[in-house]
Amino acid sequence: MDRYLIRDVSDTAMLVAACRAIETERSDALFTDPLAGRLAGERGRKIAGSMPHRAVTLWTVAIRTVVVDRFVSSAITAGVESVLNLGAGLDTRPYRMALPSSLRWIEVDQRNILDLKDELLRAETPKCRVERIALDLAVRQDRRELFDAIGSTSSDTIVITEGFVPYLSRDTVARLAADLSEQPTFRLWVTEYFSPAVIRWRTASIWGVLDRLQRKSRSMRNASFRFDPGDWHRFFADEGWHLKEMKYLGEESVRLHRPVPMPWFVKPLHPFMPRARRQQMLRMTGYALLERALDPEPAGSRPRPRPRPRPTEHSGNAGWVMEPFVRSPSPGRSAQGSRWPPGCPPLRSWHRARRPKLAGLLGSGEARRCLGA
Numbered sequence: 001m002d003r004y005l006i007r008d009v010s011d012t013a014m015l016v017a018a019c020r021a022i023e024t025e026r027s028d029a030l031f032t033d034p035l036a037g038r039l040a041g042e043r044g045r046k047i048a049g050s051m052p053h054r055a056v057t058l059w060t061v062a063i064r065t066v067v068v069d070r071f072v073s074s075a076i077t078a079g080v081e082s083v084l085n086l087g088a089g090l091d092t093r094p095y096r097m098a099l100p101s102s103l104r105w106i107e108v109d110q111r112n113i114l115d116l117k118d119e120l121l122r123a124e125t126p127k128c129r130v131e132r133i134a135l136d137l138a139v140r141q142d143r144r145e146l147f148d149a150i151g152s153t154s155s156d157t158i159v160i161t162e163g164f165v166p167y168l169s170r171d172t173v174a175r176l177a178a179d180l181s182e183q184p185t186f187r188l189w190v191t192e193y194f195s196p197a198v199i200r201w202r203t204a205s206i207w208g209v210l211d212r213l214q215r216k217s218r219s220m221r222n223a224s225f226r227f228d229p230g231d232w233h234r235f236f237a238d239e240g241w242h243l244k245e246m247k248y249l250g251e252e253s254v255r256l257h258r259p260v261p262m263p264w265f266v267k268p269l270h271p272f273m274p275r276a277r278r279q280q281m282l283r284m285t286g287y288a289l290l291e292r293a294l295d296p297e298p299a300g301s302r303p304r305p306r307p308r309p310r311p312t313e314h315s316g317n318a319g320w321v322m323e324p325f326v327r328s329p330s331p332g333r334s335a336q337g338s339r340w341p342p343g344c345p346p347l348r349s350w351h352r353a354r355r356p357k358l359a360g361l362l363g364s365g366e367a368r369r370c371l372g373a
């Protein structure tokens with residue numbers, strides 16, 4: 001048996017679900033996620049229990065969940081019609097948030113985690129139209145084809161990468177950001193922010209080295225954080241994404257009356273720290289709402305989105321791991337015999353183009369994935 005509880009990055013989805021389940025059980029819970037416990041299972045709780053900085057992990061997931069919920073709600077109120085959640089893991093927002101039934105919510109993650117999610121949520125009904133796609137998002141060609149397919153069939157879209165980009169290399173995140181910015185309908189993007197101090201701490205300082213040794217020797221050895229953007233703002237701006245709004249987790253936690261659990265050696269020093277230093281500590285990590293930059297326009301002209309690239313010809317890449325299904329908020333509405341409930345067929349043409357490959361990949365049993373049908 002693997003001595004490390006987290007065997008690969010997909011297991012971190014269970015960790016996050018366990019954190020949300022633990023938050024839900026608190027008398028002062030910041031949100032309730034009734035399905036999180038089921039999704040996390042015993043394994044998720046064990047993983048959460050094994051984390052070297054358990055209290056900080058629980059705190060981070062709780063605050064970030066509230067922050068991302070609010071970004072999503074505000075975007076929907078402002079007219080966003082689709083949500084694209086990359087590295088969606090075991091997140092249950094389509095089931096627990098108040099959402100319009102017309103909203104299109106697309107979740108992308110690795111096959112094993114989406115299979116588990118399908119299985120455990122089979123009896124549940126989401127509040128909106130949910131589509132799940134199993135894909136290795138690190139494979140650029142596949143990702144770009146998926147973005148083309150979604151971008152050309154959706155209108156105003158918010159992309160979420162919550163707890164996902166830290167596991168990717170700098171180059172992969174840069175290319176991901178560029179690929180997202182090519183889609184005119186992908187207007188907003190919610191993603192993590194790390195201050196330069198956090199990055200330095202993780203990569204250079206003695207505490208960072210000790211921390212990494214401890215993490216590597218324990219829980220996170222098989223799912224290390226890799227993303228080091230350098231200058232975070234410049235990194236995303238260079239790839240076509242501008243900051244629209246930042247929510248620092250420390251500051252949000254003060255507002256939510258859930259102060260950050262400090263290490264024992266920092267606590268007694270904290271009141272004596274200069275104000276600027278304390279402020280800096282509150283702004284170490286956060287979640288950013290990015291907005292897709294428009295092409296520079298001649299002075300005086302109206303801004304126009306970048307031209308949308310034509311969907312590429314399917315190149316017959318052998319690496320497809322794709323399994324779309326759509327779950328309707330009202331399964332009874334589905335057309336008889338159709339895998340795609342009426343009103344939510346946006347990936348149908350994409351799927352159709354790949355049917356021969358999919359048939360081979362999925363086999364007859366697995367092909368019946370549209371729970372709404």
Ligand SMILES: C[S@@+](CC[C@H](N)C(=O)[O-])C[C@H]1O[C@@H](n2cnc3c(N)ncnc32)[C@H](O)[C@@H]1O
Pocket residue numbers: 009010011012013016017086087088089090091108109110113135136137138139161162163164167
């Ligand atoms: C820490 S979890 C976060 C899950 C979810 N966003 C949440 O906050 O509940 C990270 C997720 O990213 C997914 N992930 C990491 N690398 C991936 C890749 N290359 N392709 C698809 N999913 C990936 C993992 O499977 C995992 O579900």
